Amino acid sequence: MARTMVIIGGDAAGMTAAAQARRMKTVDELGIVVFERTRRTSYAACGLPYLVGGFVASPDSLIARAPAQHRANGIDVRIRHEVTAIDVKAGAVIVRDLDAGLESSLHYDELLIATGASGVSPPWPGIDAKGVLQLRTLDDAAEVERLITAGARRAVVVGAGYIGLEVAEGLLERGLHVTVLERLAAPMGAVLDADMAEDVTAAIRAAGIDLRLETSVTGFASVGAKVSAVETTTGAFETDFVVIGLGVRPNAELARAAGIGVGEAGGIRVDDRMRTGTPNVWAAGDCVESRHRITGRSAVVALGTHANKQGRVAGTNMAGGSATFGGVLGTAITRFQTLEIARTGLSEREAAAAGLDAFGVITEASSRAHYYPGAAPMKIKMVVERKTGRLLGAQIVGRAESGKRIDVLATALWNQMTVGEVAGMDLSYAPPFSPVWDPVLLAAGKASAMI
Amino acid sequence: MARTMVIIGGDAAGMTAAAQARRMKTVDELGIVVFERTRRTSYAACGLPYLVGGFVASPDSLIARAPAQHRANGIDVRIRHEVTAIDVKAGAVIVRDLDAGLESSLHYDELLIATGASGVSPPWPGIDAKGVLQLRTLDDAAEVERLITAGARRAVVVGAGYIGLEVAEGLLERGLHVTVLERLAAPMGAVLDADMAEDVTAAIRAAGIDLRLETSVTGFASVGAKVSAVETTTGAFETDFVVIGLGVRPNAELARAAGIGVGEAGGIRVDDRMRTGTPNVWAAGDCVESRHRITGRSAVVALGTHANKQGRVAGTNMAGGSATFGGVLGTAITRFQTLEIARTGLSEREAAAAGLDAFGVITEASSRAHYYPGAAPMKIKMVVERKTGRLLGAQIVGRAESGKRIDVLATALWNQMTVGEVAGMDLSYAPPFSPVWDPVLLAAGKASAMI
Secondary structure, rough: EEEEEEEEEOOOHHHHHHHHOOOOOOOOOOOEEEEOOOOOOOOOOOHHHHHHHHOOOOOHHHHHOOHHHHHOOOOOOEEEEEEEEEEEEEEEEEEEEOOOOOOEEEEEEEEEEEEEEEEEEOOOOOOOOOOEEOOOOHHHHHHHHHHOOOHOOOEEEEOOHHHHHHHHHHHOOOOOEEEEEOOOOOOOOOOOOHHHHHHHHHHHHHHOOOEOOOOEEEEEEEEEEEEEEEEOOEEEEOEEEEOOOOEEEOOOOOHHHHOOOOOOOEEOOOOOOEOOOOOOOEEEEEOOOOEEOOOOOOEEEOOHHHHHHHHHHHHHHHOOOOOOOOOOOEEEEEEEEEEEEEEOOOOHHHHHHOOOOOEEEEEEOOOOOOOOOOOOOEEEEEEOOOOOOOOEEEEEOOOOOOOHHHHHHHHHHHHOOOOHHHHOOOOOOOOOOOOOOOOHHHHHHHHHHHO | OOOEEEEEEOOOOHHHHHHHHHHHOOOOOOEEEEEEEOOOOOHHHHHHHHHOOOOOOOHHHHHHOOHHHHHHOOOEEOOOEEEEEEOOOOEEEEEOOOOOEEEEEEEEEEEEEEEOOEOOOOOOOOOOOOEEEEEOHHHHHHHHHHHHOOOEEEEEEEEOHHHHHHHHHOOOOOOOOOOOEEOOOOOOOOOOOHHHHHHHHHHHOOOOOOOEOOOEEEEEEEEEEEEEEEOOEEEEEHHHHHEEEOOOEEEOOOHHOOOOOEEOOEOOOOOOOOEEOOOOOEEEOOEOOEEEEEOOOEEOOOOOHHHHHHHHHHHEEEEEEOOOOOOOOOOOOOEEEEEEEEEOOOHHHHHHHHOEEEEEEEEEOOOOOOOOOOOEEEEEEEEEEEOEEEOOOOOOOOOOHHHHHHHHHHHHHHHHOOOHHHHHHOOOOOOOOOOOOHHHHHHHHHHHHOO
């Protein structure tokens, strides 16, 4: 008799796991049922700011695979079905059909929790007003589109992290007057050290965005049910709508209610095979905690790359194979207009918080040979363990062709290299691509000389 | 009393060694004398094809540091001085002042041989005709400029490797009719496997270059003293001038004549501190053999990156410090118009020649999220040891933002990673920079599934 694999959540982690298990087991061997509470599966949420900005032509292009395509592939996807409880003793999930209003239960042999994350939404007075949005779904993007079409001219974005800046750029591109409110003294505060954020601040302001730092939201004013202003510690900002871009929090309530272990960082606890502590229950994607390879601690890093990898690992193991997830480095990249911003590993601040004796050093370099057209400046910051010279992290802020160099440093970090070793590596060189000393080598050499 | 460091050759390796030693020792502690037979020091030979093509504005921009600048830095640079012999027993070099015609000798405490390499110039009949050039020096570039200004309309380039293609592109850019002659069945034959060279062949021909494969030069016809045609196994090609782009050979004769060890690959033998087998004699740059990290064998890889690193290592050690050169992977990159071509480690053919049981697999991928504007195609080939899954080499051919991804794979190779490990790495992702599975991860995942 076929075993049953049940998956809660039909986005990156869930559908990747389903597809991977399907590749390994026939329909006769393994039934795969996916419950998804929205109407959609497998779409690129990371593309939403670019959809809003008009860089991406159509919402359809963000959809990797529709439910019908998954069904044709032998995966029983049930949209508009919300799992309301997990009965780990009985080995069953309780499911509500949101359209029919009916509740039922389904037995699982293996269960994957892939419930993702939700946008952080602080309990600010007035946050439920119309026009205060997150940008987490295609429906959210459609609502922004509707507001712009209906004549909105001003927008306030709360938070100057990745999402906040991506959304702000998109709205600016559409001709809106954009204000960005940030609690900290610099943008990208969660990922860049303050000394690397200066160029980001300058770029945001040069673009015409009204960036307000050290400004905390206290609430929202409304006219009727509709938001009219954001109230802050530095005054009120009138606006036609608000996008909250404060990052996300794992959707771990379902697991917690079922007695499945949740960690201190708020995500479901899993081992490197994506097993929870509960037999036959697995978890993957934005809802879990991952092992940070540098600190060794658990961290919540909500990113499509991890969701895909973890989904593949979970699907492999749940189908009887063997795979492990190697952990995270906190590698990330974004751009603001032509400014590229990337990081991996620990910032200097994070290294200090982790109790490591580290120093940081910034190197200015050129993307190409100085004499070659299009050579553009970049800054690379390396964070280095003082005693050993081990690379702990890196940050890059620069123009074209700078950001993706972070992957070289992520690979070096993955292999626990010292900056001295990095400086000696055989990286590619030709005048249209780099100076003789690639910026990565130059930065590592400078850091190495300080040990 | 000051010790004397003598350096033969004032280009990348020699001047880097001099500058490094100067940083470590005062003029009172260490005298540094550099003999350079041309009039110039420290210029970017790699930029010459781009100078010819008009991408680089002026020859001056290729000069990193003039002799006077080095002298101001406490380095006694003597241009137009050729070392004609090394007396290792006496610890002295015999030097000819090319302008004065005088010969003298100078004692050294430490000697660095940094004599570089010369363009390969086969003994073809007629090769000494006027208008048959190499493109190795600023004078060569000036001669090409003179020929074009004087009305040359047709050029033949011999060799479709890096230099040949870079020169061909430059001449095409200047409006010439360009023919490229290649002995092998594909361009870039020394660095790419044939299956990866197809797109290069197509790009060369689409650009309007007359690429003749499997065509070997047999000699040159002249009118008066001036070349008029290149004779080959597939017919004669009339031309106004010829550029030979067949790579280089180490200048090791001076060392060999002095009894200093030269290896099978034709370069001076050195250890990882850049010591030759002769006491107090060191060598660095294009004239030496380096250890290939994958094969463990000695190889001649003439590249500015290695010359710089080796010069720094030699300078450090000669000044009493301690440094080692980590070897080479054969990483390289170039572009032909908008096509980027890169490689690291072993090709499938080289792996077979090295006696390794390996397979190659090509993955097609996109530089950015498929829905993001500017997403461009690339091919990544991975060469993998069958038994262990260890990455042995990689090749990339693609459009914008593809080539430099080779550095991630070079870093993986440097750390002896398996393709399974590579596939699990935490590389950066955002829609403007990569798909959720970066091409590198995608290619590694595909290769890993084949083990």
